[in-house]
Amino acid sequence: MNTPSIEDYIKAIYKSGSQGEITSRDIARRVGVSAPAVSKMLRRLVELKLVRMHPATGIHLTPFGERTALQTIRRHRxxxxxxxxxxxxxxxxxxxxxxxxxxxxxxxxxxxxxxxxxxxxxxxxxxxxxxxxxxxxxIEEIPISAAEEGSTFVITRLQDLPELLRYAASLELLPGAVIEFLGRQPFGGPYNILVSGESVALAPEAAEQIFGRTMA
Ligand SMILES: [Zn+2]
Incomplete structure (x- = not known):
């Protein structure tokens, strides 16, 4: 892997923030570096006025940091x-x-x-x-794993992970696909769904990373 850049950290902080409190550990996991590397980089990001840090309020992007994150995400997508x-x-x-x-x-x-x-x-x-x-x-969405039993669900988004995308494509779970959510097998087993009328057992980890909305 290339050495992560400032933009990679900013993006990771942005994505971490959209899921609640931002922690060094979460940033380290997202960027794929050690905790000391994150601490060092955070000091630099504060100097560059991209990040604000405070013991009471935690780690936050400044408005400049947020613009930088969104620009990088725009280019990526x-x-x-x-x-x-x-x-x-x-x-x-x-x-x-x-x-x-x-x-x-x-x-x-x-x-x-x-x-x-x-x-x-x-x-x-x-x-x-x-x-x-x-x-x-x-965009309002929930993972398939949170859908209601018996509901019809349209897929809007899948997590950006190559293995997940390959697995989902093999089951025809693409954005726009409409599925019926039948329920979950006992003891933490797979989720049962109908895709184009075919019954499919969906792995729990995948059901948590494929999002959409329930159709009225
Ligand atoms: Zn991507």
Whole structure:
């Protein structure tokens, strides 16, 4: 792996913050580095005015840090869609490529990609693409694992993990797919769902990382 950049840390802090309190341990896990590396980087990010730290309130991105995070996420998601649509990549191949490229493209290149793709709202696995002005659409969703028994559920997004995407594709669980949620097998077993009328046993870990909404 390449040495993680400042942008990788900022992105990790942003994503960590969207799931509650930001901890050094969570940042370390997301970036794939040790705890001391995170402490060192956090001091640098404070100097650069990207992050604010306080014993009482914890770790936060400054408005400048948040803009930086959203710009990087925008470039990542546009690149993923560009690679799939224009260069023929499979959706499980694009994450690592986008992780590298997101740090190197110019604002003009980013704008041209967005234009070429018709200013898309979502990346290949359904994650929303922040606007050029840095606005992240707020989407209400729950994981399949939290769906109600007997409900009809439309898939909107899958976590950006190559193994998960391969597994989901093999079961035809793509964004836009409509499934019926039948319930869970006992003793922490798989979730039973219907996909195009076919009964499928979905692994619990996958059911927690595939999101959507219940249809009325
Ligand atoms: Zn990705």
């Amino acid at each position: 546009l690149l993923e869609l560009f690679l799939v649509r224009e260069l023929g990549y499979h959706w499980d191949e694009v994450h690592a490529e986008a992780e590298r490229l997101e740090h190197h493209i110019s604002p003009l290149f980013e704008e041209r990609i967005a234009e070429k793709l018709g200013h898309p709202d979502f990346d290949p696995h359904g994650d929303p693409i922040p606007t050029a002005a840095g606005i992240m659409p707020n």
